[in-house]
Amino acid sequence: MAIRTALVGALLLAACSSDPRTSPTIIPTSPTPAGPASNVLVVTYTTGFRHSSIPTAEMTIESLGRASGLFTVTFCRTGDDVRRQLSPAALTSFDAVVFANTTGNLGIPDLRAFLDWIAAGHGFAGMHSASDTYHDEPSYLEVLGNEFLTHGDQATVDAFVENADHPAVSSLGSRLRIFDEIYKFTRSNRASVTMLLSLDRQPADGLPEAGQSADLPLAWAKSHGQGRVFYTALGHREDVWENPLYQQHVLGGIRWILKR
Numbered sequence: 001m002a003i004r005t006a007l008v009g010a011l012l013l014a015a016c017s018s019d020p021r022t023s024p025t026i027i028p029t030s031p032t033p034a035g036p037a038s039n040v041l042v043v044t045y046t047t048g049f050r051h052s053s054i055p056t057a058e059m060t061i062e063s064l065g066r067a068s069g070l071f072t073v074t075f076c077r078t079g080d081d082v083r084r085q086l087s088p089a090a091l092t093s094f095d096a097v098v099f100a101n102t103t104g105n106l107g108i109p110d111l112r113a114f115l116d117w118i119a120a121g122h123g124f125a126g127m128h129s130a131s132d133t134y135h136d137e138p139s140y141l142e143v144l145g146n147e148f149l150t151h152g153d154q155a156t157v158d159a160f161v162e163n164a165d166h167p168a169v170s171s172l173g174s175r176l177r178i179f180d181e182i183y184k185f186t187r188s189n190r191a192s193v194t195m196l197l198s199l200d201r202q203p204a205d206g207l208p209e210a211g212q213s214a215d216l217p218l219a220w221a222k223s224h225g226q227g228r229v230f231y232t233a234l235g236h237r238e239d240v241w242e243n244p245l246y247q248q249h250v251l252g253g254i255r256w257i258l259k260r
Contacts, residue, residue, distance in 0.1 A: 037069060038095040038258045040123075041085055043076040047104030051129065056238045057100045064251045070260055071095070082106050088113045096123030096257050099130035101235060106133065115143050119225025123257025127250065128235035131183065143224050145193050145231055146185040146217065152205025154181045154236070159197040159218050166221060167252035168230060169196045172245055181236035185217060193220035197232070219249070221256060228257040 042061050044054045051057075058075060065071040074094070076085045084090060086097070086108045097114075108114050111134070118124045124143070126133075131148040134140040141147045159176045161169045169176075182203045190198075197218035202209045219232040230253035240246050 037065070038071040038260065039074065039093060040065065040071045040096045040098060040254065040258075041074050041076055041091075041094045042098045042100055043082070043086070043102055043106070044100050045077055045079060045082050045106055046102055046129075047079075047106065048132065049103050049129070051101040051236060053236065053238045053241055054101050056241045057127065057235065060241045060247060061098065061100060061250065061254075064247060064254070068251060068255075070251075070255060071258065079107055083109055086114055088117070091117050091122075094122070096125065096254065098254065099124075099126040099133060101127060101129045102133045103129045104133060105136060111137060111140060115139055115224070118143060118227040118229070121226035123228050123230075123254075123259070124224070125230045125250075125253050125257050127232055128181075128183075130231060131185065131233065143229060145220055145222050145229065146187065146189045149184045149186045150207075151181050151183050152203070152207040152210070154179060155203040155205040157182055157199055157203050157218075159199060162195045162198060166194065166196055167256050168219065168221065168232075168249055170252060171248040176245060176249075178234060178240065178243070178246070179237070180234050180240050182216075182218075183233040185233075188215060189217055189220065190215065193217075193222040195220050197234075219253075221253070228259065230254070230257050 042058065044058060062073045065073050076082055088110055126144055131144060131146055156179045161172050161174055161176060164170060176197060182205060195217060199216040199218060202212045202214050204210050222229045232249060232253065234240055234246060
């Protein structure tokens with residue numbers, strides 16, 4: 001009870017901070033899950049732009065798994081790792097795959113087999129530039145739920161929390177105020193996903209449409225066959241990954257795709 005009380009207090013403090021960039025680094029915990037920890041493959045290989053936040057993302061995801069007892073992590077960091085660990089045979093060892101700020105064509109040996117593996121009942125999560133990955137593969141983008149188009153300057157936004165009972169956003173309150181690089185996507189996907197975070201106007205990012213009314217997706221969940229997919233567009237910056245509210249967002253999304 002004392003641990004839970006302390007966690008709630010830390011989250012409230014972060015939520016009320018006037019500048020989310022100064023949020024303390026707190027790895028949130030959760031009740032010890034029943035059963036053994038799930039096996040999660042975290043892919044951070046890039047063939048396009050490489051985010052400086054990737055090492056922080058790796059440490060955060062690994063710490064979330066350890067602190068929650070929910071999952072253990074294997075990292076996939078190189079092209080050789082991709083060819084070896086994302087092969088159909090190797091995927092049988094994992095319960096879920098996370099694309100953490102991946103970019104470009106990763107060279108998965110059999111992309112169709114990977115997407116079929118998700119559909120067979122496994123989990124897939126993508127953070128930030130997972131939507132800037134495989135622009136040349138419509139089947140991947142359909143499974144993910146959308147495709148990155150562009151972004152302006154980094155900006156502070158107040159994201160609306162939708163479907164507040166979903167574990168990826170249930171701890172965030174009614175809005176999430178955060179400073180990050182805000183993605184624009186190629187299309188509206190509201191009709192094909194469960195929207196979790198959205199904006200009702202264009203961010204103040206220096207682009208011509210800044211401040212105009214809009215319906216912009218930021219995070220969503222969806223099914224793919226018997227599998228589950230979670231995506232959040234947030235996660236460009238190191239301090240976003242260190243923000244306890246974002247950590248709860250990521251942990252809840254991974255918990256959901258693992259069906260735990």
